[in-house]
Amino acid sequence: MESQFNRRTDRARFFLDIIYPSKCPFCGKAVRWDMLSCDGCFADIEWTDNSFCGKCGHRQCICGEDEIPFTRFYSAMVYDERVKDAFASFKYHANRNLGFILCDMLVDKMLLTGDDVKYDMIIPVPMNPLKKHIRGYNQAELMTRELAKRLGSVSDTSVICKAYSSKFQHDLNKAERAVNAVKTFYPSGKRIDGKTVLLCDDITTTGSTMIKCGKLLKELGASRVDAAAGAVTGH
Numbered sequence: 001m002e003s004q005f006n007r008r009t010d011r012a013r014f015f016l017d018i019i020y021p022s023k024c025p026f027c028g029k030a031v032r033w034d035m036l037s038c039d040g041c042f043a044d045i046e047w048t049d050n051s052f053c054g055k056c057g058h059r060q061c062i063c064g065e066d067e068i069p070f071t072r073f074y075s076a077m078v079y080d081e082r083v084k085d086a087f088a089s090f091k092y093h094a095n096r097n098l099g100f101i102l103c104d105m106l107v108d109k110m111l112l113t114g115d116d117v118k119y120d121m122i123i124p125v126p127m128n129p130l131k132k133h134i135r136g137y138n139q140a141e142l143m144t145r146e147l148a149k150r151l152g153s154v155s156d157t158s159v160i161c162k163a164y165s166s167k168f169q170h171d172l173n174k175a176e177r178a179v180n181a182v183k184t185f186y187p188s189g190k191r192i193d194g195k196t197v198l199l200c201d202d203i204t205t206t207g208s209t210m211i212k213c214g215k216l217l218k219e220l221g222a223s224r225v226d227a228a229a230g231a232v233t234g235h
């Protein structure tokens with residue numbers, strides 16, 4: 001059975017496909033112009049379900065250990081061996097099909113909660129500007145723009161910044177590293193009082209980066225912060 005989530009909706013793709021054939025992000029094989037991945041790979045994905053906490057995003061809930069700044073934590077799939085290469089191709093070779101699949105799933109989950117939140121802005125977890133310069137784009141930002149289109153919101157990259165240098169992190173001892181990590185993300189100076197915000201990242205492992213950014217958004221005045229992660233590790 002073909003999934004409604006594995007389809008392209010943009011008809012212009014039919015013509016584009018002649019020059020740039022659509023490829024399955026998971027196995028690299030060419031797929032029909034209106035498909036995002038092949039049926040076999042799509043059926044093999046482990047989607048996150050109710051066993052993941054809807055507030056902290058962890059399977060082993062950490063809500064009691066840390067102050068979670070989110071009202072909701074949405075995720076699409078589990079990050080494992082089956083999807084590893086697809087995330088690498090999203091990151092380095094710009095196969096954007098994975099981004100569309102993730103956004104379809106995230107928006108569907110948001111609709112299912114029935115919260116009906118109108119986000120004033122969607123903010124990507126910022127990337128080291130040097131890395132962004134080398135790669136040409138930030139994959140979390142790509143997802144943010146796609147989510148903004150679907151949710152009738154705007155992508156905003158002007159609220160949180162990431163410092164140029166976290167490259168000396170490996171030269172530091174444990175205590176110095178913790179201080180450096182806090183300094184890594186900093187506010188631009190823009191206030192977001194009373195705003196509803198969706199914070200977005202492509203993959204989250206320990207969740208500490210998203211929690212850090214979420215707390216920062218609350219400190220800047222956000223009335224509600226939700227999180228959307230493309231993939232989470234199985235923790």
Ligand SMILES: [Zn+2]
Nearest residue numbers: 024027038041
């Ligand atoms: Zn495939």
Ligand SMILES: [Zn+2]
Nearest residue numbers: 053056061063
């Ligand atoms: Zn939790």
